[in-house]
Amino acid sequence: MxxxxxxxxxxxxxxxxxxxxxxxxxxxxxxxxxxxxxxxxxxxxISWKDENNEIRHFVLPKELTGVNANIIVLYAKDFPSGSHKVGATYSVLMEKTIRHEVDPEKHKLVWPSTGNYGIGGAFVSSRMNYDSLVILPEEMSQERFDIIRKYGSDVIPTPGCESNVKEIYDKCNELKRNDPEHIRVLNQFEEFANYRFHYYVTGNTMIETVRRYHIGNERVAAIVLGVGSAGTIASGDRVKQEFPETKIVAMEPVQCPTIALNGYGGHDIQGIGDKHVTWIHNVMNNDAVVLVDDVDSKKMLQVLYEEEGKKFLKEFINPDIVDYISDKFGISGIANVIGAIKIAKFYNFKDDENIFVVATDNIDRYHSVMKQMAETYGKLDRAEAKSRVERIFLYQEASGIFEGDKYNRERWHNLKYYTWVEQQGKTVEELDAQKDQSYWIKQQEKVHETNKLLEEYRNEHIEELRKVWFDK
Incomplete structure (x- = not known):
């Protein structure tokens, strides 16, 4: 064989x-x-750049955001699998492969997820010659389950919604207990390759974007990103090293304000806000948390998605721009924009200042959600589209913002104890070590070590790899 x-x-x-x-x-x-x-x-x-090496981004029209600052969107629609999470999953599996921690002859990979990480895991597992299984809450969109199976992975639904991550952990632990020799759990919430992908690739892409395209003052005033695994927000650690004034802002659903208020609850900003602080979240470097309503996020996605909404937007925004951005967002991307609007108003950012958000996935993952929205709230007409744009974007209030002073950061950090030490077997010593930025710098420095190891692995197996890459 x-x-x-x-x-x-x-x-x-x-x-x-x-x-x-x-x-x-x-x-x-x-x-x-x-x-x-x-x-x-x-x-x-797997890159933020297209075939012409242009960075996939756009600046939202100020007529739409109602704020002076430039809100820059990095969009992930054109990544393999339709989400930048494929970069995180590839990085996790690549690092474990070249360090010989997993073996496709022996192990089955388990990807705990609320959606896009599982989709990315299914994509890279099959492409990299591994068998895999995705654990996903049963209330996630049907499209997520369909895509995972299409990519060649099995999937097990667990009870609950976006916020029910403990149930995912419980299922992973059960699988590992029952077959410890063969099951390997690749947990996005604790795997630092996820952090490294966004620190190095996403963070440096943001820096390059403002300079290369001469946007605003060519600096970054803030990064506003929803936290699920807290992988994407690691980009802020790199950007802040280049621009020390950068505000790193975590966006959470008001329905589940875990970091902001030690809160709990269910919500539907699929991909974020999971009733715990993740192991790879550098909360001691976060400057604020902003709360966003999940229903508002879905309502504005519907405006961008449906023809009546786009028709209204074209009354005051260049029609080509409306068409261009209309398929680039999912629910969390819109939530990030709402959060950015709040932060721009709260800090009174000026015309030449730049705020980054990320559109993690795209509308293809939410057709069933949009259908439910129409059934729940009725057909979207011009009056409703106008009302939503004005209330949710243009006249959004700078509310639900919690700044990262000394004691708030310590509170955010201390929340890790209950999940990671009491439930998941981490040590108090390592938790305490995370308070110091030197801990995170050591994780960042492993990027260069990993690059070297991967190049050595490719050289060692180049004949076999080229046969696969070129179908020889």
Missing amino acids: VKKIPIVGPTFEEMLHPEKIDPEIRQRAIEMKKKDPLHPINLFN
Whole structure:
């Protein structure tokens, strides 16, 4: 029997700068993106940059946001799998592969998720020659379950909604107890490869964006990002190193204000706000938390999605811009924008100041949710679209904001104890170590070590890898 060789793709450096990928491999990846999007060579398309090395971003029209600051959106729609979470899952599995912590001949991978991480895990597992299983709350959108199965993974639904992460942990622990020899759990909430992908690739992409495209003052005033695994918000750690004035702001659902108020509850900003503070969240470097309503997020997504909403927007915004941005958002992307509007008003950011948000996925993951919205709130007409744009965007209040002073940061940090020490087996010593930024710098420095190890692995297995990449 032929041994299953783990397939790998780009280094962190190549995901940040795909122009540094071997030209033959890069060209093959670009060709296969449309021809065969499930081909393993598509791992080399994991980047914020397109085939022309342009950064996938846009600046929202100020007529839509109602604030002076530039709100810049990095959008992930065109990543393999339709979400930037594929970068995190690839990084986690790539690091474990080159360090020989997982073996496709022996192990089954388990991806605990509330959606996009599981989709990304299903995508990279099959492309990298692993069998996998995704654990996902049963109330997530049907599209999520369908895509996971399409990518070649099994999926187990667990009780509850977006906020029911403990139930996911419980199922993972059960699977591992029953088969400790073969089950390997790749938990996005504690795997630092997730942190490293966003620290290095997303964070440096933000820095490059403002400088390369000469946006505003070419600096970053704030980053506003919803926290699920707290992977994406790691980008703020890199940006703040370059621009010390940057405010790193965690966005949470008002229905589940865990970090802000030690709160709990169910919500439907799919992908964020999971009733705990994640292990990889550098809360001691966070400057604020902002609360956003999940229903408002879905209502504004509906405005961008439905024809009546777009028709109204085109009355005061360039129609080409409306059409361009209309398919780039999911629920959490809209929630990030609402949070950015609140923060822009709270800090009174000026015309030349820049705020970054990320659109994690896109509307393709939410058609069923939009159908439910229409059934719940009725058909969207011009009057309702106008009301929503004015209330949710243009006249949004700078409310539900909790700044990261000394004691708030300590509260945010201390919340980790109950999940990670009491339930998940971490030590108090390591938890205490996370209070110091030197802990996080050590995690950041592993990017360069990983790049070197991956290059060595590729060189060692280059003949087998090229056979897969080029179908020889």
